[in-house]
Amino acid sequence: MTLIQKKIRGLTADFKKLLARLERDVTPKDVHHLRTTIRRMESLIGYTHPEVGRKQQKAIDELDSLRKRAGKVRDLDIQMGLLGEIGNGSTAEDRRSMMEYLKARRHRQAMRLLSDIRDIDHHKLFPRLGKISEKVDGLAPDGAEALPLAQALAALREMANKAPARSSLKAARMHEMRISLKRIRYTAELAEDSEARQQFLEALKPVQDAIGEWHDWETLLATAEKQFRGRVNCPLLVEMRALFSAKFSSATSAVSRLFAKFASPEGRKPSAAAAAPDLARPA
Template identity: 25%
Template sequence: MTSTMHDRLAEWRHLLEKCGDKPSRKGVHALRVVTLRLQAEFERDLEDLPRASHQAQAMLQFGKQAEKLRRALGPVREFDVWIGKLRDLRSSLIHSGEYVPRSAQQNVRGIERLEVQLKRKRRSAEKKLVAEIEKHGSRFVEAGEEIETSLSDYLFGEESGIAGELVARFRMVRAEFPTLDEANLHEFRKRIKMVRYLAEMRGSSDPAIGQIATQIKKLQAAIGEWHDWQALAQVAHSGHHAKSKDLAELLETIARESFETALSTVNSVTAHMPGADAEQVEPSDLQGRKPPAWSENGSAAVEDQKLA
């Protein structure tokens, strides 16, 4: 087993233990990221492994447990991001100038009310996360240990041609979304996460791969910015307080502007995706090699895995 994989699994177990004790904002984010990266790496190699092999079964079992963990981590992480964005927005309204207009003051109060609401929900989600780790923690750890036992000779495929493969994977997903709109933009973002994490894990050894990771991360950040503001606007709209309407309108305006920025970023990254000089893999060569979806019984479903 490579030291990189060993270190990643060790980090995963350490963060799992920490979050089971106290799910801090940084800890939840770090555990979610390392879980996604491990899934991305295993999904890539599952495409070429016989499903009956010990390695494939260990990967599938880890994927099943990782899905349970991510479902518990997701809401906590989401609340952390929303609370942070509201805090920044409130700060910008307060410090935008010496004079704070009445409309801004109302929005500040609306933000404070919404923050209180989200913090309360975050505490509830945190308790559920701790309970989930306590309930399934031994299974999570066993799945990680089984991976280490079965993947003593684990490698991320051949080093040559990876940049070209990653570009082809990106192009294949992009081709499945010829027209992006508010209905499918977030789904597109989830679908390209595997490419990003694979690129990040290999970027330190190849500048071309590092550039691919940087560009996709930039793209995902822009889409994520829009999705978070859109979600916050919907939460504000659901508020029963009459003054929530003003805040919802402000958040909707920010969301619309973020949507335009996201589309522009997608087009720019797609047009300038690096790797033209790398050994190319055509998208058609990857057909039939889509990543598996982790099912409850540990087997792979036919539909694509959707990293959230």
């Protein structure tokens, strides 16, 4: 059995266990794992490009819908966590008010996620996922385990070569990069375990963390601006805007360092690519 075959079967088994646990309790940890498990399943299916029928495509669409529903709960879990990090005493009353608002929204979204999970027809979904798994098996020949890392490295180099200077990085472009880097990471994770794979993922992690934190603060700030839209000088908004600005600066700096490291010799930053070939060689 190839590594790709093991991964798709393992992910499907994890997905089934998560659904069972979430039916009992919609915990932040399991919601997060549900999202990432589905993301990895989608990435693997996208990487192998199996030909699927109408019913199998319906199963893929069902996964996508469930991931998005879980994402709504996850976003609120993150927002509540960030709100708890603000310690400015002058914001205490507004923080309490906003926390209650977020908890109420989280409860509603959790109930919707639970409803979607309970509506799943296991007798249809899992056999269809099994059919997709069989098709993935047929597209995963022995010896192909190193290809995902090479593809991920090529995609990252292409991003690095096309990226604008740090001073030109805007929010919309950062959002595109955030999504693209996620896809690159999930593709790299499909490769066999090696030192090169580990180095590549370790290079991506701090950048994804920095962009993710910026995005999370952006989401929280947008929620707060709606909640306190009638108060221009609300202390909580002032505090959040300062934190959001700092997170954006950290994110653009992290992205610029990553791209400087991985740009190819013929690309935008020829002097920064010396370390990249090491990641392309299997350990």
